[in-house]
Amino acid sequence: MALLTVKDMTLRFGGLTALNSVSFDVEKGEIYSIIGPNGAGKTTIFNCLSRFYNLDEGTIHINDRDITKISPSAVSNMGIARTFQNIELFKNMSVLDNILLGRHRKRSTNLLKEIFFTKAVKEQEMRSHLRAEEIIDFLELQQYRDQMIANLPYGAQKTVEIGRALAMEPEILLLDEPSSGMTMEETEDLSFWITDIKEAFGITIIIVEHNMGLVTSLSDRVLALSFGEPITIGKPEAVMEHPEVMKAYLGDEGAFA
């Protein structure tokens, strides 16, 4: 049984069909990449998975639970965390506070208990802080720990977003173009982290990415899209060499030849 099952995902904006009957499933512990030229609908798939858009047709299941119609704020409770192409952090908070906010859904106290700062509240706070510090160490963010996000370099901001998502302890992590805007060095670090996130944390990862080197080296399977239609799904090497994929990226004439 797959962890995530998407069936016939279809989304239309007026007359434009952004996604046309896209089906795929992701196994637990997999690194699953979604590739395609600009406008193919990759980020749109993420936005559907995180319930930002309502599907016109199709269903999304996680562990056999139908999440097609849940509210966006309930998505995190289903074990899905995501990062954004354009970084959506709490800009006037510190790195630590951002990562702690990832623990928000794990806070289960009420106001009265908080006022009296009961033992349970205290223990929970300690656990959250411990976890946040682990993540800061893991992503090598110590030097930025207490700085405001607005003052951080771009690459570090992207890393904080991954950290915040990890703090949510998700089952599935959606990374939207994690390497875009990163330096070569940062991209190399990223590649190690993604492997570690999968192996050490046991988190299933779905990536939308343009860096084909990264996709090939990391992915267990790849889904290629073009104009909202799935072209092929398979091992990275096979997908890269698929004639339809090459055509989608390079155009009809095969300008490479």
Place this chain on the structure above:
Amino acid sequence: MVLVEFTQTVITGVSVGCIYALVALGLVILFKATEVFSFVHGEIMMLGAFIAFTCITFFHMSYILSFLAAVFITGLLGIGIERLTVRPLIGEPVFVIAILTIGLGYVFRAFVSMVPQWGTETWGFKTPFSDQYLRSGELVIAQDLVFIIVCTVLLILVLAAFFRFTKAGVALRATSQNQLAAVYMGIGVNKVFTLTWAITAALGGIAGVLVSPLTFVHMYMGLFVIKAFPAAVLGGFSSIPGAIVGGLIIGVAESLSGFYLPEGWKSVTPWIILILILLVRPQGLFGIQEKKKV
């Protein structure tokens, strides 16, 4: 003697400034969290004052109980406004909701003028601090003023603790910085909006009850809020400490100019100060300038 006068004028200014600060705080918190600019805040304040007045004068309740009743009812009113009128407009342009709040202001004022014992007259009520004074040498300070300052300080401390330590407070801060991200942290943004309206309306109610001994209770007391606008803008409109400092500056400046300058200056000074400060710091005293990298 000169020093005593000056001190007294400053203390009066600080206590009026505290009210400006409380009102500005309500406006700023609401704006930060929900991006709504509320013009009904003054009328909520007025209703708070009328509720306290009614409880004290007609139901002979104690001052503290009347105060709490006013806070509770204005808080509920805030929830009502959000659920019934603001929520259906979520996603509409900001000015649509702003106009709606102007309309609500008119409705509330009309409502007050129609209530039999309220009407268009000016009322007042006694507080436990009325006609009581603190004396130190030649310095004489009305206890009403002291009570305003003490209440404001306590409220600010409670609010600060709420935002810093409680789950709801953190959710509110997160929503005010990035709604999209807040949603995916599992924060129900609708709930946060309702909570924000409840808190800010209750703050308005508190300000109304506190200011009553100074302005008395009447259907136009909501106009007081006009002078909290420069306080909020002075502070940067997105900054909570800014709203407090802005309120105090306006209050003290108004009080000093009322005492030392010719008549008429009192009502102009807040605006002159606002213009001067904005010329030097367009983002306000504590505002964060949103810079876009090109």
